[in-house]
Amino acid sequence: MSKLTSGPLSELTNESYHWERYTFKQKMGRYLAFFVVAGLLLWTFNTIDVFWPWVWSAPEEIQDMVSRMMPPNPYAVPEILPVLVETINIATIGTLFAVIISLPIAYFGARNVSPNKITLGIARLIIVATRSINTLIWALLFVAILGPGPMAGVVAIGFRSIGFMGKLIGESIEEMDWGPVEALQSSGSSRGHIISYAIVPQVMPTFWAVTILRWDINIRESTVLGMVGAGGIGMLFQVAIDLFRWNDVSMVLVSIVTVVLFGEVVTGLVRRKLI
Amino acid sequence: MSGTSSTVSADQHYVWKRPHFIESFWVRIGIMILSAVYLVYAFSTLEIDFQRVARGIPRAMQIFSGAIPPDFAARGSLIVSGFIESIQITFLATFVGVLLSIPFGFMAARNVTILPVYGLGRAIVIVARSLHPVVLGVLFVKAVGFGAVAGVLTLLIYTIGFVGKLIAEAVEEIKYGQIEAIRSTGAGYFTILIYAVFPQIMPRLIGLTMYQLDINLRASAVIGLVGAGGIGSTLNSAFGRYDYGTASAILIVMIGLILVAETVSGKLRRFTR
Numbered sequence: 001m002s003k004l005t006s007g008p009l010s011e012l013t014n015e016s017y018h019w020e021r022y023t024f025k026q027k028m029g030r031y032l033a034f035f036v037v038a039g040l041l042l043w044t045f046n047t048i049d050v051f052w053p054w055v056w057s058a059p060e061e062i063q064d065m066v067s068r069m070m071p072p073n074p075y076a077v078p079e080i081l082p083v084l085v086e087t088i089n090i091a092t093i094g095t096l097f098a099v100i101i102s103l104p105i106a107y108f109g110a111r112n113v114s115p116n117k118i119t120l121g122i123a124r125l126i127i128v129a130t131r132s133i134n135t136l137i138w139a140l141l142f143v144a145i146l147g148p149g150p151m152a153g154v155v156a157i158g159f160r161s162i163g164f165m166g167k168l169i170g171e172s173i174e175e176m177d178w179g180p181v182e183a184l185q186s187s188g189s190s191r192g193h194i195i196s197y198a199i200v201p202q203v204m205p206t207f208w209a210v211t212i213l214r215w216d217i218n219i220r221e222s223t224v225l226g227m228v229g230a231g232g233i234g235m236l237f238q239v240a241i242d243l244f245r246w247n248d249v250s251m252v253l254v255s256i257v258t259v260v261l262f263g264e265v266v267t268g269l270v271r272r273k274l275i
Numbered sequence: 276m277s278g279t280s281s282t283v284s285a286d287q288h289y290v291w292k293r294p295h296f297i298e299s300f301w302v303r304i305g306i307m308i309l310s311a312v313y314l315v316y317a318f319s320t321l322e323i324d325f326q327r328v329a330r331g332i333p334r335a336m337q338i339f340s341g342a343i344p345p346d347f348a349a350r351g352s353l354i355v356s357g358f359i360e361s362i363q364i365t366f367l368a369t370f371v372g373v374l375l376s377i378p379f380g381f382m383a384a385r386n387v388t389i390l391p392v393y394g395l396g397r398a399i400v401i402v403a404r405s406l407h408p409v410v411l412g413v414l415f416v417k418a419v420g421f422g423a424v425a426g427v428l429t430l431l432i433y434t435i436g437f438v439g440k441l442i443a444e445a446v447e448e449i450k451y452g453q454i455e456a457i458r459s460t461g462a463g464y465f466t467i468l469i470y471a472v473f474p475q476i477m478p479r480l481i482g483l484t485m486y487q488l489d490i491n492l493r494a495s496a497v498i499g500l501v502g503a504g505g506i507g508s509t510l511n512s513a514f515g516r517y518d519y520g521t522a523s524a525i526l527i528v529m530i531g532l533i534l535v536a537e538t539v540s541g542k543l544r545r546f547t548r
Contacts, residue, residue, distance in 0.1 A: 040366055048363045049504075050423050058419045058428065065418045089317040096314075132530040134497045136409060140514060145335040151308035154321065197293075222410040227501065234410075241413060249414075253406065260405040 027223030064245070072254050073247035075099045080236060080255050087232035087259060090150050090225065091218035094157025099211055102162045113173055113199065123166070132164025135221045139230040157222055161214050172206035173199060208274050211237035212267045219263035233259075291347035338519050345527055347452030350513070353387035354525055358532065364426040364505050366493040371427075371489075372434025373484050379435055380442025384529075386473060387446055402444065403436030426503035430491045437490065438483055444478040482544045489533075489540035517520055 022027065108114050109123030139156035146152045180198035189197070226234025233256060240248035297303040349352070382388055382396025411432050415425040453471040464471065499507015507524060513522040 038285050041370060044363045044366050047425055048367070049360060051420075054420055055420075061418045062415075067413070089320055090371065091312075093317055093321070093328070094454065102326065128534065129530065130454075132533045134493065136497045137498055137510070137521060137526070140500070141338070144338060145328075145331040147324060147331055149322055149324070151321050151323050166461060167377060199294075216478075220407055224407045227413070238414070241417060253410070256407075257402055257405040261401070 016076055034267045038095075062263055068246040069250035069253075071247065072251040073245075074251065076240075076248045077249040080233065080252060082234050083226070083233045084166050084255055085257055087222045087225075088219060088263075090153045090157060090230075090232050091215060091222040091263075094154045094222070095161060095211065095215045095218050097154060097158035098161030098165055100213065101158070101212055102165035102169065105162060105166035106173060107195070107199075109166055110173035111172040112178075123170075123208070127163040127166045127170070129163070130159050131167060133160070135160040136224060136228060139225050139228045140251065143229045148229035148231075153225040153232055155224060155231035158240055161218060164212050164217075169203060172203050176202040212270055212274075216263050218265040220260055223259065248256070281398055297302055301326070322515065341517070341519030344520070344525035347517075347524045347528075350509075350521045350524075353422075357506035358425055358528065359524070361491060361492065361495045361505035362425050363490060364430060364495045364503075368427045368430030368434060368495075369484065369491050372431045373438055373480070373487065375431065375441060376402070376435045377441040377480075379439040379467065380414070381446060381472075383439060383443035384446035387451075387468065390463060396439075400436055400439040403432050404440060405436075406432070408433045408494045408498050409501055412501045412503040415437070416501075416502040421504070421508075422500045423504035426495060426498055426505055427441055429472035429498050432493065433494060438480075439489055441483055442480065445479045446472060449475045485540045487542045489536050491501070493533055493537045496533075502522050 105123050105126055107123075108119040110125055114120040122221065135156050136160045139152060142152040142155045142159075146155065157239045176199065180195055180202070182236065184194045184198050185257065222232045224232075226232045226236065227238045231234070234253060237252045237256075240246075240252060297306065379396055379399055381402045382392050384396075385393055388396065389514050408429050412425060413431040415428045419425050419428065421547060449472055453475065454487055457467050457471040485517060495505045496510075499505040499509070500511045502508060503513075506529065510522060510525045510529075513519075
């Protein structure tokens, strides 16, 4: 017994010792986080501009709407299919458009290969601005410029994707192995050769991954473009809602879910093949 | 292999070519032709009306000349209150949404539920994730009226779709040691979930919540365009009044706010990890 009490186990027999999961500092940090969240919630509830009776009646209203939607109207399918295809086309061409433009942007926006500070700054600005403005807001703008139709949707999808792809591809350029570039430089290669033989092969896997990811996202995004007149299934959705054709609305919803799942399956297959 | 190397040394004119992306010649040509056909077809459906584009260019000039310089002052108080409402919607929807996505996430994890519950949970998460927030926004505006309530409900569903899926993935990757330990004390199903499963996913859940705050703030800016409250509504009415100065001011503040939120969310995530 005396051996035991002299070892580390003596702490267990010592009455005054308590095991605690967190140190004092950690505990205070957790209390602080708790009170910040609680305070923000309280502030939100007290100041948010909400008509509370609407909140309490919301479950009934939603139930009522869902009951009107049932069952989905299968006769709307012939009308839906062509715009569904158009939705996929908008996503695909928009992604293609973004791929073409985002590659130089990524090159100029990567700190280690950009020719100078000015090109770096301009590319970064383009990336931030196009990435932070949502597709729907771009669509609003391009419908005003190009007129309603799928073309505005393609350009909107493309613009939003430029920043996204430019940022991710640019980051992969910044992280690449510098060895091949030096090897080519020492052989006296031109900038074009360095790009196509040292940079492109290293960035290729990221490029495909980002393109596939963005196509998947763009299919989701292009389902709503029509609500501002930029083509695709969103238009049909808006019309069905405005005319209170609830059974058509639910059919459109079903087809949106289907097309998004289709996109997910396709990207899964391509990803497994390529990467 | 040896045959190739001997031809290289024998043939003075050998030029190295980089390997093709797709090895088989016919598959390569086939994919090229199919892509070309698809592209021609897809472009033909775009209905580019050049006359309309030509008329659009002066209109674009008008928009941009109205938008520069951005006008922060004229509708300053509207812009501020719009952004505050967006932040409130974001905050409420993220908080309640994450709480709700915990049960749905557990339902959609194959290793802790029975098959029928798994199927239901999975279906809910998939549908919630497939519907774009704007689609949900239109529906909720129709159901409960314009304003922040519709916005919160929309982002709630959006959060369940995203966080629920990732919680399910986290639950599916848990270690079983803790479960066995708790089970050996005679604990029931829910006790096991609370003491063995939940602590394992907690760090990821906190990180996800920070990320979702960032995502919801972005989304709250657009659902306003269809009437679900927040800065999007302000932006929409600015566009509707042809008040492009205010619209560009809103866009600039929006970009700034999103960048700040992204940085803060990233910092918090690194801190909680």
